[in-house]
Amino acid sequence: MKVLLYLEAENYLRKSGIGRAIKHQKRALDLVGQAYTTNPDDDYDLVHINTYGFKSWRLMSKAKKAGKKVIMHGHSTEEDFRDSFIGSNMLAPLFRSYLCHFYRKADAIITPTEYSKTLIEGYGIRRPIYAVSNGIDLSRYAGDKSKEQAFRNYFGLSDKQKVVMCAGLYFIRKGIDEFVQVAEAMPDVRFIWFGETNKLVIPHRVRQIVTKNHPANVTFAGYIKGDVFEGAMSGSDAFFFPSREETEGIVVLEALASKQQLVLRDIPVYQGWLDSSGAEFASDIPGFVAALRLVLNGGSHKQEKGYAVAESRGMDRIGRQLVEVYEKVMEL
Known part of the structure; x- marks a missing residue:
């Protein structure tokens, strides 16, 4: 065959x-x-x-x-x-x-x-x-200190700077609006969004978010692959993915394979394969802020359970x- x-x-x-x-x-x-x-x-x-x-x-x-x-x-x-x-x-x-x-x-x-x-x-x-x-290719997202340093160097991050990352297209469906609102509520944390979409095909509201209507602690990094992106997956302090709808979410698998701490929107797609033993879930801005603070303050330790999910895939x-x-x- x-x-x-x-x-x-x-x-x-x-x-x-x-x-x-x-x-x-x-x-x-x-x-x-x-x-x-x-x-x-x-x-x-x-x-x-x-x-x-x-x-x-x-x-x-x-x-x-x-x-x-x-x-x-x-x-x-x-x-x-x-x-x-x-x-x-x-x-x-x-x-x-x-x-x-x-x-x-x-x-x-x-x-x-x-x-x-x-x-x-x-x-x-x-x-x-x-x-x-x-x-998911587990070997590709295994933690690598040189990649993590490449990520921090690329964005000029100090060793003590807390960093929350996301990856996705510039869509409301991906939760880009609430990503920015959560960042606004956490000005001491750096938020980095990887990925991009041609601005001519996205609504005016989203173009405004990306180009100027976001706080200073948010960076829209564009499409980056290789060491910087893979270093971000394992070297950030949290992966925050507020997407409202997915058929699976490859970036979620990448974060799980990176043994990263995940904060996700509680939506049906995760039912049956990813639960609260492997990630933090929330449904609104206060919930996302609380979940991220829990992770950033060292109160959540779900990486190993999350990695087991990646292994199963x-x-x-x-x-x-x-x-x-x-x-x-x-x-x-």
Whole structure:
């Protein structure tokens, strides 16, 4: 069996969760020795499609016509499309209908969590749906003092400066508004947001937050990868992710793998795999401030339990799970 992993518009999506997810798929399949290609012109038996554009639809149709099996990856839902780009809430019902065309045409769907599986089933999709985590490369996020120092040097942080980090696109859905409000309530702490979105496609309110309506202790660092970002994951004092909706959250897995202290919004996506033994949860600004103060003052010690969650989603395990799904779909 040979698999085609397909990502349309790779240059545009490489900074997104979907772009990182296909990198994880490649790594996972490499670890278990599963043959795959990323070239649609190669021979293959099954195509695993990660995107929803015209080329993806054309590839799906061509593969189906040739009698090959097609898996769509359920990275996206109507729920996580809302509160993102300009006009996203108005377009969300149409986006859901558009997604469903892909999901109904596929032989099966892979989606990161039981929560996102439930959402897609709720759209009336009757194809087999398998919940398989995006996975995490544990070795990449192991604590490294040189990376942590690179992070502190990059931002000019003293050894005593408390630092809270987040990573995500510039979306209200990601909680960027409350990230800034929490920072305003904690002026003694440095808050750093990694990641970016083209400012032309985000609402005016979000552009204002990023460009000028934030306190002096907040830094919007843009898209940074490598030693600085990985050093931030393990070298910050807390990872604060106030996202209102996720299908999993790869950055959460990265923070868990870094043995970082996490403060998360209490939303359904974490149910069944991440609970209060591995992270602090809150639902509003006072709750976030209280949880962060608890962490920063040394009153929370959940790193080991959190790391165990990351271990359960290690790349070798995900590779085996993907192959199991591929084999099941080949028999449909």
